[in-house]
Amino acid sequence: MDTSSKILIVDDDRDIRSLLADYLDGHGYSTMMAADGNAMWAALDAHQVDLVVLDLNLPGDDGLTLCRNLRAKSSMPVIMLTARSEPLDRILGLEMGADDYLPKPFEPRELLARIRSVLRRTQSAALASDGEQIQRLKFAGWTLDLTARHLISPDDMVIALSGAEFRMLTIFLDHPNRILNRDQLLNMTHGRDADPFDRSIDIQISRLRQKLREDARSPQIIKTVRNGGYVLSVTVTAEHAT
Known part of the structure; x- marks a missing residue:
């Protein structure tokens, strides 16, 4: 590197x-x-x-x-x-x-x-995005712009993401309809294993849900799987650069 x-x-x-x-x-x-x-x-x-x-x-x-x-x-x-x-x-x-x-x-x-x-x-x-020439990922009416690193809402509002939020959402979009537990998510986002008191994954997912306008009691995009972890439960499509 x-x-x-x-x-x-x-x-x-x-x-x-x-x-x-x-x-x-x-x-x-x-x-x-x-x-x-x-x-x-x-x-x-x-x-x-x-x-x-x-x-x-x-x-x-x-x-x-x-x-x-x-x-x-x-x-x-x-x-x-x-x-x-x-x-x-x-x-x-x-x-x-x-x-x-x-x-x-x-x-x-x-x-x-x-x-x-x-x-x-x-x-x-950044290298993966450049190599595949994927510019945007679309899901449930939302768009993640991989170049600008921000969200675009269904009503065309631009929503800023932190670096951690961007990586977390990208991981979910790369693994749609697959259950990811906290250990996997922490390793993918932070490069380390979880400890019993580490709440960073839950915090980031809570923040993502807020930005995706999810109902905290019944989220429809990033769902909680009891004793399993989290799953992005919507279809994802890629939009390539022209």
């Missing part, structure tokens, strides 16, 4: 920023650093960034606010750094659109593995 990707590290702790930058630079990445939200936006405006490592606890706008605002503008991958003692922070981070999370304290090599996994999924999805 090409490790020349540019990583922006946003953390108000200078020692952590420097340690992570040195470690990632040593593994072939190009890194930039920012101490707060203002510096983050300035870096994003001035440079092409491939992934943001974003600390939750920042002066001024916190990581959750910055992630939500970034997600409204872009599908750029975000890995959130959260406090181990606050599991709610990890849930909120995913709800704000983070692609993955890593609780502090952590080993730099674990962050490196998460970065590689997120970038691999992002790059593989």
Whole structure:
């Protein structure tokens, strides 16, 4: 995999920023650093960034606010750094659109593995779309634009998706009418196995259902299979680029 990707590290702790930058630079990445939200936006405006490592606890706008605002503008991958003692922070981070999370304290090599996994999924999805020349996937009146990475509703409204939501929906559309359990979905979306308390899959599916205007009590597109997982229960058709 090409490790020349540019990583922006946003953390108000200078020692952590420097340690992570040195470690990632040593593994072939190009890194930039920012101490707060203002510096983050300035870096994003001035440079092409491939992934943001974003600390939750920042002066001024916190990581959750910055992630939500970034997600409204872009599908750029975000890995959130959260406090181990606050599991709610990890849930909120995913709800704000983070692609993955890593609780502090952590080993730099674990962050490196998460970065590689997120970038691999992002790059593989782009290459697959280019290779097959599939531009859009249509299902139940909805359209997923694989180039713009957004949804188009049956009444032609454009609906933004986070990177995690886009990948989750793409996985379902690639496996229509097939039951996928949480372990499979977590491995496909995050490249790791589930633990008994990991709710990230349920959170992402809940967010997808909201964007698909599903009735939470009786969803018709992404259905829950008791003791089984989830299934996309509609027909999917592909629209190729012309």
